[in-house]
Amino acid sequence: MEDTRGRLLLAAGELFAERGFDRASARDICDRAGVNVAAINYYFGGKEALYVEAVKAAAPLFRPEAVFDRQKRDPDQCDPKQLLADYIRIMLEHMMGQDTPSWKIKLIMREMLDPTPACDAFFRQHVLNNFHALLGILERLVPEGVPEHRKYQIALSIVGQCTYYPAAGRLLEEIIPDSLRPQFTVEHIVRHITEFVFSALSLTSSFVDQWRTDDSDCGDRKKEPALGQNAKAD
Incomplete structure (x- = not known):
């Protein structure tokens, strides 16, 4: 039973990602999953509910649980600079890692x-x-006295940078020369965004200072792929 439900969820996620909700028919989803067309109603109660479950399955990519839970549990003991760096890392590793299905x-x-x-x-x-x-x-x-709207702009800039690289993967493959691809592993991008944000906020940190002087180990971390080899096809 769980196998059938899982196949339906995977097939639906792939087709919803490829075509959108309206153009992914229930029959096409069931054909791809290799199940009877009545299975969607049986397991999920309808196509709309199946879509919600597919989005829920993909949504954790955009919530670095460990960072937020640590901040909530003991905020005074957490270095906010490290929390911000961890947020950027987890976002990018989830979205660009080798184990992340591209449909999500x-x-x-x-x-x-x-x-x-x-x-x-x-x-x-x-x-x-x-x-x-x-x-x-x-x-x-951020320094005291920074207007509230500026804090929102800073946060949106961080999210924008973290989502742009995975969203624009194919475009970036056209823009970035092959000779530079080794400098665009997940680790390189994590470090670039972190340094960029810290510089904009006039922050200093020992781990960022070390990155700036030596990035030779970027490509070795978890044997990360370069841009264009980031996510699994399914």
């Missing part, structure tokens, strides 16, 4: 650009929780 990234990007009524409440709450947790980290980093 595509589906979340679709939902961000063109939200569906089916997932509106869940997705909005999910994104809001993520964003407010990031704001909580920034509250401890």
Whole structure:
């Protein structure tokens, strides 16, 4: 039973990511999963509910649970600079790692650009929780007197950088010469964004200073692939 449900969820996630909710038919989903067309109603109660489950399966890519849980559990003992660096790392590793199915990234990007009524409440709450947790980290980093709207702009800039690389993968493959690809592993991008944000906020940190003087081990971390080899096809 769980195997059938899992096959349906995988097939639906792939087709919803490729075609969107409206153009992915229940029959096509069941054909890809190799199950009877009635299985969607039996296991999920309908196509709309199946779509919600597919988005829920992909959504954890955009919530670095460990960082936020650590901050919530013991905020005074957490270095906010390290929390911010960890946030950037986890976001990118989840979205660009070798073990991340590409359909999850595509589906979340679709939902961000063109939200569906089916997932509106869940997705909005999910994104809001993520964003407010990031704001909580920034509250401890930005200088006193920074206007509230600037904090939001800084947070949006961080999220934008973290989501751009996985979203624009094919475009970046055209832009970046082959000779430079080894400098675009996940680790290189993590370090670049972290350094960029810290510089913008006039922050200093020993681990960032070390990165700036030696990035020779970037490509060795978990044997990470260069840009264009980041996510699994399914």
